[in-house]
Amino acid sequence: MSNVPQQRLVQTAIPGPRSVELQQRKTAAVSAGVSTGLPVYVERAGGGILVDVDGNQLIDFGSGIAVTTVGNAAPRVVERVSQQVQDFTHTCFMVTPYEEYLEVAEALNELTPGDHEKRTALFNSGAEAVENAVKVARHYTGRNAVVAFDHAYHGRTNLTMAMTAKNMPYKHRFGPFAGEVYRAPMSYPFRWPGGPADCAKESFDVFVQQVHAQVGEDNVAAVVLEPIQGEGGFIVPAPGFVKQVADWCTDNGIVFIADEVQSGFCRTGDWFASEHERVVPDIIATAKGIAGGLPLAGVTGSAEIMDSVHGGGLGGTYGGNPVACAAALGAIQTMKEEDLCSRAKQVEALFLPRLKRLADTFPQIGDIRGRGAMLAVELIHGPGDLTPNAVLTAAVNKACHAEGLVTLTCGTFGNVFRFLPPLAASDELLSEGLDIFEKAFAASV
Missing domain, CATH: 3.90.1150.10 (Aspartate Aminotransferase, domain 1)
Incomplete structure (x- = not known):
């Protein structure tokens, strides 16, 4: 308490x-x-x-x-962080690793949707997680194009600004932005031209037609989607839309990335919002609620995709900091036990x-x-x-x-x-x- x-x-x-x-x-x-x-x-x-x-x-x-x-x-977060600060605050996992990073990776591999073999890499922020998820998808597929959606928010780095749909305050006069980023209409029932019923029927077809015409399926490395959009207005797609997009990605050899930075970790009544429609993302990006207030983010995906990257291709000086990892372990313990x-x-x-x-x-x-x-x-x-x-x-x-x-x-x-x-x-x-x-x-x- x-x-x-x-x-x-x-x-x-x-x-x-x-x-x-x-x-x-x-x-x-x-x-x-x-x-x-x-x-x-x-x-x-x-x-x-x-x-x-x-x-x-x-x-x-x-x-x-x-x-x-x-x-x-939160008491369990405070307890674990206090102990970790006394033990050590940093070594850089890429130089001399530590068990706390492994424990968080193992927890994410277990908790994220799907029972397939997974791998995780840890970073500092949601934007870093999304950007690294895209890097992995591009490396794995050998393709360049990334498809994001209207009303999306993915971060403030150059690539994630390009993926973000809103100009002010996130993008205004900060360009030029990263290339090979394309935008598709979001399934937005309240503002769909024909109303919610037509949105459920039409939004996926519109998405497929637009990607085919403007990008070409064979050029797409990843589709990045927030199962419930965050900054864009908490937009909940029409029922079935997320599952249809994920299945379409599988059929076309495209990596489906779920950006669960805001919707993850019990926030929506499931551990992850993707679970509501039984969607298993190829890669899931997490941050925000993961560590009770300390900066930490994760990229979790299938072992085949995540292990395709060459040694040294992923990382960062502070990524998976031991104090932040300790906080995450305390937060996850709290989520489970309560x-x-x-x-x-x-x-x-x-x-x-x-x-x-x-x-x-x-x-x-x-x-x-x-x-x-x-x-x-x-x-x-x-x-x-x-x-x-x-x-x-x-x-x-x-x-x-x-x-x-x-x-x-x-x-x-x-x-x-x-x-x-x-x-x-x-x-x-x-x-x-x-x-x-x-x-x-x-x-x-």
């Missing part, structure tokens, strides 16, 4: 005076390119609460963007009825979607007008922050609220957070 009191407490304006002072220091010391959504400086955190430097206790509906799934400073997949389903059962009742009252909520503790609402202007309502989204977000609820927005059009609470948060805290969200929504419409 967390030693942070699990209750909301707002005793200053948010941000408070000490946070305002620190934000001034941030402006003077940190690049303006590194922005802050809510300039409240955190001093302690645990469970579902963030404590700021002014003594406010905020309910966390963001988990550091799906990172602290097991809760901040059955956090079931907890994510309980969160969904708590949130969805509340969000649906709100949608019945306010037609500006156009869509409710997601799975487990990865849920979202998309805001529009009203019945018959699906124009994205980014202004209302920003207003509700600001109102939530003022009441001590940390909320996140997303979406290509900036009009989606995403809910990513820690799975360590109590039902009482989550209910109180939803109360705040509902009142903020009513006051902002």
